Amino acid sequence: MNLNDFSVMALWTALALYALAFIAFTFDLARRSSEVRQSAEAAVPSAVERGGAAGSAGSRTLTVDRPAAAGGARVSASRSPSLRVGVALTALGFVVHLAATITRGIAAERVPWANMYEFAMTGTLLIISVFLIVLTREDLRFLGTFVTGLVVVLLGISWNFYVEIAPLPPALQSAWLVVHVFVASLGTAFLALGFALSVVQLIQSRQESLKLELSALRLRFLATLPASDRLENMAYRVNIIGFIFWTFTLIAGAVWAESAWGRYWGWDTKEVWTFIIWVIYAGYIHARATRGWRGTRSAWLSIIGFAAVLFNFGIVNVFFKGLHAYSGL
Numbered sequence: 001m002n003l004n005d006f007s008v009m010a011l012w013t014a015l016a017l018y019a020l021a022f023i024a025f026t027f028d029l030a031r032r033s034s035e036v037r038q039s040a041e042a043a044v045p046s047a048v049e050r051g052g053a054a055g056s057a058g059s060r061t062l063t064v065d066r067p068a069a070a071g072g073a074r075v076s077a078s079r080s081p082s083l084r085v086g087v088a089l090t091a092l093g094f095v096v097h098l099a100a101t102i103t104r105g106i107a108a109e110r111v112p113w114a115n116m117y118e119f120a121m122t123g124t125l126l127i128i129s130v131f132l133i134v135l136t137r138e139d140l141r142f143l144g145t146f147v148t149g150l151v152v153v154l155l156g157i158s159w160n161f162y163v164e165i166a167p168l169p170p171a172l173q174s175a176w177l178v179v180h181v182f183v184a185s186l187g188t189a190f191l192a193l194g195f196a197l198s199v200v201q202l203i204q205s206r207q208e209s210l211k212l213e214l215s216a217l218r219l220r221f222l223a224t225l226p227a228s229d230r231l232e233n234m235a236y237r238v239n240i241i242g243f244i245f246w247t248f249t250l251i252a253g254a255v256w257a258e259s260a261w262g263r264y265w266g267w268d269t270k271e272v273w274t275f276i277i278w279v280i281y282a283g284y285i286h287a288r289a290t291r292g293w294r295g296t297r298s299a300w301l302s303i304i305g306f307a308a309v310l311f312n313f314g315i316v317n318v319f320f321k322g323l324h325a326y327s328g329l
Helices: 003-042 066-072 081-108 116-135 141-161 176-209 220-224 228-261 269-290 296-319
Strands: none
Touching: 003 081, 003 141, 003 220, 081 116, 081 141, 116 141, 116 176, 116 296, 141 176, 176 220, 176 228, 176 296, 228 269, 228 296, 269 296
């Protein structure tokens, strides 16, 4: 077995570990929902439980809004075995994933992000690393289902892009390959985390705006998560960091283009979409900071921005011809 074969095997192993982590995180959300339901049912007035209002008790329906559920049904995350297992499996998957990425680079004798397969490998590694690092400062373990699920899907798709190791095209034989692509991957990792927070924010916001009957309350675990405004603030901070990295990516790409092709900007499809993504996130930050775009509008801008990132990676790289067609397919 050579190093590239080991890299492939290790990446499959990491994918399996992330899938198991996804299952463990999902079990935690199910546990939260169960405990919220039990707490809400226990909160029914004792007079109703005893049948003191016999004429109306049989038809009385318990309704729960998020503030009440959050206050009376807070679930302790620290005592959740499935949550701890999910984090442990994610960390173990990261170690194996890192080994797969390093061995691919050693086998290729260059940085492991020169084609679509390698970029997906490195990009998903950075998504997991950003998630684990942020966990040391903020308890975002409730995002484990969304983050590991996203990484499992992206890694699964990446196998369609697998190519054998090949020499770099002349334009990629530059130190800018190390800096430009790595910073783009790091920026994507932060934007992915902001995307996950914005999705949860949208769901939480809808939950808060409705008073649902207990029997119709399907996503009870939301009562154990931060309020939508808190989720929005976290998404905003994470997206700002991603935007800074993406700004550097845009500038570094222009400098590299001048070095490789003798011009800073040529309206290549990849360049245009990189700029479109920058404009979306610049608009998101500006609108939220100066125009008061809070709540669902800012969340949708964040989601649209990351959708553009995925389009730039998965569609532009494969189906559009141009100077940046380095998918290797």
